[in-house]
Amino acid sequence: MKKTIQHTEIKNDEFWMQRCLDLAYNGHGNVAPNPLVGCVIVLDNIIIGEGYHKQFGLEHAEVNAINSVKNVKLLTRSTLYVNLEPCNHQGKTPPCADLIIKSGIKKVVIGALDSNEVVNGTGAEKLRKAGVEVIVNVLESKCVALNKRFYTFHNKKRPFYILKWAESSDGFIYSTDHDQGISNEISNQKVHQIRSEEQAILIGKNTLITDNPSLNVRLVSGKNPLRIIVMSVINNDIKSQNIFSDNIATLIFNTSVSKIENHVEYIQYEEGELIKDLNENLYKRGVSSVLVEGGAITLNSFLTANNWDEAYTIVSKRSFGTGVLAPKTSTIPTSRFKVGQGKNEDTWCKFQNKTI
Numbered sequence: 001m002k003k004t005i006q007h008t009e010i011k012n013d014e015f016w017m018q019r020c021l022d023l024a025y026n027g028h029g030n031v032a033p034n035p036l037v038g039c040v041i042v043l044d045n046i047i048i049g050e051g052y053h054k055q056f057g058l059e060h061a062e063v064n065a066i067n068s069v070k071n072v073k074l075l076t077r078s079t080l081y082v083n084l085e086p087c088n089h090q091g092k093t094p095p096c097a098d099l100i101i102k103s104g105i106k107k108v109v110i111g112a113l114d115s116n117e118v119v120n121g122t123g124a125e126k127l128r129k130a131g132v133e134v135i136v137n138v139l140e141s142k143c144v145a146l147n148k149r150f151y152t153f154h155n156k157k158r159p160f161y162i163l164k165w166a167e168s169s170d171g172f173i174y175s176t177d178h179d180q181g182i183s184n185e186i187s188n189q190k191v192h193q194i195r196s197e198e199q200a201i202l203i204g205k206n207t208l209i210t211d212n213p214s215l216n217v218r219l220v221s222g223k224n225p226l227r228i229i230v231m232s233v234i235n236n237d238i239k240s241q242n243i244f245s246d247n248i249a250t251l252i253f254n255t256s257v258s259k260i261e262n263h264v265e266y267i268q269y270e271e272g273e274l275i276k277d278l279n280e281n282l283y284k285r286g287v288s289s290v291l292v293e294g295g296a297i298t299l300n301s302f303l304t305a306n307n308w309d310e311a312y313t314i315v316s317k318r319s320f321g322t323g324v325l326a327p328k329t330s331t332i333p334t335s336r337f338k339v340g341q342g343k344n345e346d347t348w349c350k351f352q353n354k355t356i
Helices: 013-027 060-066 071-075 094-103 122-129 140-146 148-156 184-195 203-210 236-242 273-282 295-306
Strands: 038-043 046-052 079-084 107-112 132-137 162-165 172-174 200-204 227-230 250-253 259-261 264-268 289-292 310-315 335-339 346-352
Touching: 013 038, 013 046, 013 060, 013 079, 013 107, 013 140, 038 060, 038 071, 046 060, 060 079, 060 094, 079 140, 094 122, 107 122, 107 140, 132 346, 140 148, 148 162, 162 172, 162 184, 162 295, 172 346, 184 310, 184 335, 184 346, 200 203, 200 295, 203 236, 203 295, 227 273, 250 273, 273 295, 289 295
Parallel strands: 079 107, 107 132, 162 289, 162 310, 200 227, 200 289, 227 250, 250 264
Antiparallel strands: 038 046, 038 079, 259 264, 310 346, 335 346
């Protein structure tokens, strides 16, 4: 149920910025590679308009908020709050800074500046030059954290990488003696939720051959991610795999050929330069986040190169005894939570790469 804000409450800039963040999160999974943005317009301690960026290519948060105000004459006496600096360039939609100036709003409070080189302070500066009072960096750390994918993409010129694997209670990721899955049904559903929220999903050749995965979203409602397969040598037998039986866009990074066949694009990378070439190619394509679900070899390649940002390990109560050892990070979990109960309980551990 939507919370009704009583105007008897004491509210400051942080209060309204938190409302922007709450609104912004509603666009998660739908706006990439654009950022998550929420906007609130306040007059005399009361919200008179609000909105958020709902889908890539559609109106930005500021536009939706301004358009929601029933009496536009009130705008000249109002304050606009937004968690990310308003844009100052023509993209799929017109510059939000221009609309704010045209609306007559005289005060704008910004959570964090936009690191995208086509904005990067110019939106705030344009507002100031037009006579608008601008306050920046309100709840800045929260605002940056919400858009960690966006900031990583523009600051590091590569996608935000999330590693994910499931392991047995004794630390194995795979065992030929145990053909049942490791994680429980609830964990599997959560994995599909994560898939629906990221732009791409990546595995290696061994996972493709062994598991024959579809790499789509099935257990929840959501969009299918771009599929990325890494294999140094192309084997024609792979065409019998599930990824060739549908129309979901798929990239196969390999060392021998570049070509396009229907929904599958083969991309040649230089041997020994996989991570570098992968980062550069995906950045050029505008892919701002990748979920890496591969096996131990693929996962360890990202860990060894220190080319990752978050990791989820799903630790089952099942024990294997032998098998392929699960990857290990050099960091400690930032959080843990339980999924399921009894013998089917899984422990989810979340890691943050704080060394990059």
